[in-house]
Amino acid sequence: MATDRFSDHRPQLLIGGEFRDAGRAPSIPVINPCTEQVLWEQPACDADDVREALAHAVPAQESWAELHGWERARILRRVAEEMRSRTQDIARALSLEIGRPVAQSAGEVGAAIEQVEWFAGEAERLFGQVIASRQGGRLLTEPEPVGICAAFTAWNFPVNLPVRKMAPALAAGCAILVRPSEQVPLTTTLIMQAFVAGGVPAGVVQLLLGRAQDISPVILAADEVRKISLTGSTRVGQMMMAEAARTVKRCSMELGGHAPVVVAADADVRSVARQCAAFKFRNAGQVCIAPNRFYVEEAVADEFIDVMKHEAEALILGDSQDEATTMGPLTLASGRDKVERLVADAMERGARLVTGGQRPKGRNAGYFLEPTVLADVPDTCDIMSEEPFGPVAPVATFRDLDDAIARANATPYGLAAYAFTGDQDKAHRLSRKLHAGMVGINTFMIAHAEAPFGGVDHSGMGREGGPDAIKDYQNTKLTHMMAG
Missing domain, CATH: 3.40.309.10 (Aldehyde Dehydrogenase; Chain A, domain 2)
Incomplete structure (x- = not known):
């Protein structure tokens, strides 16, 4: 059986640095699209699980933001190596969960690793500006992390889509909650294991598996979450932007195309x-x-x-x-x-x-x-x-x-x-x-990895990849510094 090699692997939640085999909501079967048979059951979060994850994210956000960009870069490079060592397992899980030929699946893992490596370099280049003020003194601009982020991703590229959001968020100094499609829980679990093994601290990345109706409303209503990023349909993007407006969250959206x-x-x-x-x-x-x-x-x-x-x-x-x-x-x-x-x-x-x-x-x-x-x-x-x-x-x-x-x-x-x-x-x-x-x-x-990816009009807003992407996870602070 193709799944025999995964006897030691199973979908898990990641909350507060702990991998968990069960959430508070009923589990969800994952169907093999080649056979229509159940591959495995995934644990599922309810609203209380999400609130617990948010409670962990708040202190994690503060400590991760204080870490120098060079240290965040070192951790991201270790994550890239951990992903590289897990390439075949991640590719096999991807192939089973979405039905892509296994011979074509490892390439996506390689593309995701490139994203992590690119944004490790970006973390080392988080510079502001010094501008001479007409009123005297200096105008100082400084990038700051936007705060806790949430990523919502589709199933069709289950490695690259979450990593393309996680890598710039972490590089910028943001903690991030990830809610992937219900179709790809093992693929995402294996990615998270690489991030943890690479040294990302507890609470900085968390994985919330489960039904959208149990997870998304809590995240969208939470003031602690300052940015959301979605890869999904235009219809879902419209609904999320409307809800995000209630707490003035920043949004980046990769939506439908044709x-x-x-x-x-x-x-x-x-x-x-x-x-x-x-x-x-x-x-x-x-x-x-x-x-x-x-x-x-x-x-x-x-x-x-x-x-x-x-x-x-x-x-x-x-x-x-x-x-x-x-x-x-x-x-x-x-x-x-x-x-x-x-x-x-x-x-x-x-x-x-x-x-x-x-x-x-x-x-x-x-x-x-x-x-x-x-x-x-x-x-x-x-x-x-x-x-x-x-x-x-x-x-x-x-x-x-x-x-x-x-x-x-x-x-x-x-x-x-x-x-x-x-x-x-x-x-x-x-x-x-x-x-x-x-x-x-x-x-x-x-x-x-080194160039902007994104659309216009009903295809969304914001960019992933390239030097523009990290800006979506940053605020720019201005200080006018005068002599005392």
């Missing part, structure tokens, strides 16, 4: 189509910055679609623990239901099914769906305005580049956008005109 791809005829179309397929079907399409809407210049559309079809049909669907598998199931049954609805709607409105669109034959369990390519997709289809979060690629055509840009920008989202062209003037024009927080020109590689 990334367009514009492919010009002067691009290397066959190479571009192979890249599009690789990134579209990665993690079964369950990626916030996945390419979702393909606008291909009419002259090369047939060639583009042929290559996409070939690449989709070459994928090997199977159990996430099989090294030969190149695409696993969707993580949730509701996710598969949504994709099937969007495909059916598109076909009813005139789209052509090129390949896929069905549950694979011979699989009676698991949330599997064939990688799907649709052609001639009208802009009126739901899939062109609603994020599918699944393995389906709708392709539409264009003749005029300005028209393609307008259609690419025709949703309220603005997380990521991509374009492929061999013309440098077009490349700069597309970079300027595509409305998104991140744009990839002739590449899909837009997530880097």
Whole structure:
């Protein structure tokens, strides 16, 4: 059994420096999306558990903020080494809990380690400014930690998402409470074990597993919590921001996306189509910055679609623990239901099914769906305005580049956008005109530890990664210093 190696591992809460096998709320089963069988039971917090964690966080915040940034950096670098030594276990837990092929899972752990190492360096560079005052003396600016933070994360990247919030918070001098998705409790427990083993003091990081309705309201109402960070849907983000406003909490939000791809005829179309397929079907399409809407210049559309079809049909669907598998199931049954609805709607409105669109034959369990390519997709289809979060690629055509840009920008989202062209003037024009927080020109590689990650409009606010991210966890204090 793939889970045999985890006989010594189990999901646990982390409260006040203590790993706990049970909370005060009933436990929650975690379902394997490949088999629909229970993997393990996770302990769950109730409101009293959350209040206890807050009580631990208050003194921990004070002592952690007093620690010099260089010492926080040393601890973070030890955390990175602890994560590195646990890479295979974390990757295996991730693969079991969300259904991503195990051969593709360790890379996410490596990306999270890069985040920890980057922000260790940022902790050593927490400098203010000295400004000559026109009224005499000096104006001193100094960064201070914003205070206790809370992170709410989704299941689709269960290592990188929490770590991308924890690392800058800790570097800035903030204690942090983490409430991950109910689908990934063991993955998050293993991450927390690395943080504790690396030397993060009790109460500075705490893990609150359980149901959102038992945890989130207590955190959002608590004046002690001064910042929240969410990776989730736009709908949940809107609700959290409304509640956070009651206690004037700072918010950073990575919310929904619906990334367009514009492919010009002067691009290397066959190479571009192979890249599009690789990134579209990665993690079964369950990626916030996945390419979702393909606008291909009419002259090369047939060639583009042929290559996409070939690449989709070459994928090997199977159990996430099989090294030969190149695409696993969707993580949730509701996710598969949504994709099937969007495909059916598109076909009813005139789209052509090129390949896929069905549950694979011979699989009676698991949330599997064939990688799907649709052609001639009208802009009126739901899939062109609603994020599918699944393995389906709708392709539409264009003749005029300005028209393609307008259609690419025709949703309220603005997380990521991509374009492929061999013309440098077009490349700069597309970079300027595509409305998104991140744009990839002739590449899909837009997530880097050293660069800002985030969206605009209904895709959220704030940035994770790069030198801007730590500022979301800091206040800036001004002192006008005059001679006595």
